[in-house]
Amino acid sequence: MKALMLQYHFDSTRDSRSNSPSIQKELYYLIRISQVWYPEILHWYFQKFVPGLNHDSRHILTFIVDNKVAGIALLKNEAAEKKICTFRVKDQYRNNGIGKTLFRRCLEILETDKPMITVPSERLSYFSNLFKHYDFKLEQVVQDYYRSNSSEYVFNGSLTPPSLSIPTHQPFLRKRGGKAPS
Numbered sequence: 001m002k003a004l005m006l007q008y009h010f011d012s013t014r015d016s017r018s019n020s021p022s023i024q025k026e027l028y029y030l031i032r033i034s035q036v037w038y039p040e041i042l043h044w045y046f047q048k049f050v051p052g053l054n055h056d057s058r059h060i061l062t063f064i065v066d067n068k069v070a071g072i073a074l075l076k077n078e079a080a081e082k083k084i085c086t087f088r089v090k091d092q093y094r095n096n097g098i099g100k101t102l103f104r105r106c107l108e109i110l111e112t113d114k115p116m117i118t119v120p121s122e123r124l125s126y127f128s129n130l131f132k133h134y135d136f137k138l139e140q141v142v143q144d145y146y147r148s149n150s151s152e153y154v155f156n157g158s159l160t161p162p163s164l165s166i167p168t169h170q171p172f173l174r175k176r177g178g179k180a181p182s
Contacts, residue, residue: 008041026069027062037120038146041086049074049085059109063102065093070103075109082110083157084117087127103130116157120146124153131155 034041046075052058057078063071069178073181076082084106089099107113121129130136152159 003104018116022067023062023064023069023130027060027072030072031074031086034086034088037123037150041161042167044168045074058074061102061105061109063089063093063098065098071098073102074076075106075115077110081157082112084110084115086110087117099130100133107134114156117155117161118145119153121153 011037031041031045038044049058053060057076059075059077061073061075062069062167068095069090072086073084073088074086087099087103087106089102103166110130114136117127117136136155138153138155140158142152142154142159144150145152145159
């Protein structure tokens with residue numbers, strides 16, 4: 001492996017290196033594979049995260065090794081909330097300091113040593129050393145927040161209940177002889 005280089009960018013439209021098709025493809029891949037744990041991540045990414053890039057409230061960090069994306073972090077940086085939304089290091093780059101370096105840069109960008117981060121139960125072991133090192137505090141364990149039959153571990157913050165919206169499904173109810181709620 002050649003020398004490691006931390007390349008980060010806040011708005012991919014301003015950084016020509018991040019606009020290369022191969023970097024964009026790898027970034028999209030790393031986000032897309034997170035659908036296993038976060039089924040709505042692509043909707044969230046394009047509807048909430050990307051618009052925030054234009055307002056400097058969202059940041060994308062990429063860790064590049066030999067012109068390939070080794071890791072990514074998606075950050076929410078608002079006065080009311082400092083959050084590591086997505087953090088991922090590719091399997092082949094684990095256990096050689098990339099995660100620690102990328103994580104440290106997240107803390108610098110967010111200007112806090114205790115940002116909020118949530119982790120699904122299946123991925124908790126991947127983060128345990130980082131969380132111990134930075135003395136992150138488990139604040140909450142939430143059931144079924146991002147997907148059914150799963151636990152989300154919340155560090156340095158708390159998740160608010162998602163807003164409830166009850167679909168009326170009026171055509172379905174009418175066919176069955178029922179009434180839609182008014």
